[in-house]
Amino acid sequence: EPEVTQTPSHQVTQMGQEVILRCVPISNHLYFYWYRQILGQKVEFLVSFYNNEISEKSEIFDDQFSVERPDGSNFTLKIRSTKLEDSAMYFCATPPTRGTDTQYFGPGTRLTVL
Amino acid sequence: QKEVEQDPGPLSVPEGAIVSLNCTYSNSAFQYFMWYRQYSRKGPELLMYTYSSGNKEDGRFTAQVDKSSKYISLFIRDSQPSDSATYLCASYAGGTSYGKLTFGQGTILTVHP
Numbered sequence: 001e002p003e004v005t006q007t008p009s010h011q012v013t014q015m016g017q018e019v020i021l022r023c024v025p026i027s028n029h030l031y032f033y034w035y036r037q038i039l040g041q042k043v044e045f046l047v048s049f050y051n052n053e054i055s056e057k058s059e060i061f062d063d064q065f066s067v068e069r070p071d072g073s074n075f076t077l078k079i080r081s082t083k084l085e086d087s088a089m090y091f092c093a094t095p096p097t098r099g100t101d102t103q104y105f106g107p108g109t110r111l112t113v114l
Numbered sequence: 115q116k117e118v119e120q121d122p123g124p125l126s127v128p129e130g131a132i133v134s135l136n137c138t139y140s141n142s143a144f145q146y147f148m149w150y151r152q153y154s155r156k157g158p159e160l161l162m163y164t165y166s167s168g169n170k171e172d173g174r175f176t177a178q179v180d181k182s183s184k185y186i187s188l189f190i191r192d193s194q195p196s197d198s199a200t201y202l203c204a205s206y207a208g209g210t211s212y213g214k215l216t217f218g219q220g221t222i223l224t225v226h227p
Contacts (some may be wrong), residue, residue: 003159009184033213043158043202043217056214091157095213098154103215 004094004106012112016081021109023075023092032075032105033093034067036060041093049075082113117141120203120218129227133190137218139201140184144205144216147179152200152220161201162188165218193225 005024013019034046049067066078072078079086089110093103094106120137127133135149145166150158162177164170170177176216186203200220206213 024196031213033215035215042219043204043215045214045216048213058214064186093215102146102160102163103213105150107157108155110155 004091004092004093004104005110008109009107010110010112012066012114013082015113015114019079019082019111021077021079021092021111023077023091023106024073025075025092025094029094031095032069034077035091035093035105036088037091037108038085038088039062041103046077047089049063079111082111087111087113117216118182118203118205119219120221122219122221124222124224126224126226127193128194129193129225131193131225133193133197133223133225135188135201135203135221135223137186138184139186139205139208139216141205141216145208146206147177147186147217148204149175149177149186150204152184152202152203154200158202173192195225195227200223 007022009077011019030051032049035043036046037043045058047061047067048055052069064080089108091105091108094103097101118137118139147164149162151161152158162175164177166178167179167181174191176189190197200222202220203218204215206215
């Protein structure tokens with residue numbers, strides 16, 4: 001299975017602080033996705049990113065959230081002013097090839113907002 | 115109505131049993147169906163992927179999709195303790211929802227020796 005890496009594995013932050021979560025997907029890929037999973041709940045879609053633009057986003061993905069591909073390889077999810085309810089696992093995902101029939105998930109970043 | 119529904123279990127079976135995991139969905143536009151396995155605080159690991167209706171087999175795993183009844187199944191033969199995990203079904207429509215996976219709640223499976 002192709003590797004998708006995410007950093008950090010665990011991030012603890014104070015409410016109101018900004019956090020940046022990083023993903024390094026399969027190189028030269030055009031499609032990226034972010035999902036989150038609150039403890040004990042289902043995995044939820046946040047945003048899809050194609051060719052350096054957002055292609056779709058969910059209601060969860062409000063103005064507090066942004067995504068970027070700052071250097072052509074890393075892919076970041078930024079939360080501007082974290083809330084307690086942002087505490088969750090955040091996963092990035094990419095398809096294995098240029099097609100998008102399936103998605104492989106990274107190991108996730110556990111975000112804890114205090 | 116939730117788009118993808120899955121009985122959270124927990125489901126406990128003895129080693130060697132055949133396990134049946136199921137999901138139902140409501141969105142008729144869904145065409146792609148996946149099963150993921152997830153260990154505690156880890157990322158979902160892709161197990162099986164099917165397009166439209168039909169069966170797909172991979173080793174001890176068989177995935178079935180019945181679009182007429184909007185029913186998705188995963189069968190695990192000769193279950194092992196290492197199969198103990200949470201199993202997630204997921205679907206997406208394609209087209210304008212290209213790649214946006216909708217997940218079920220997940221079923222917690224324990225296979226005891």
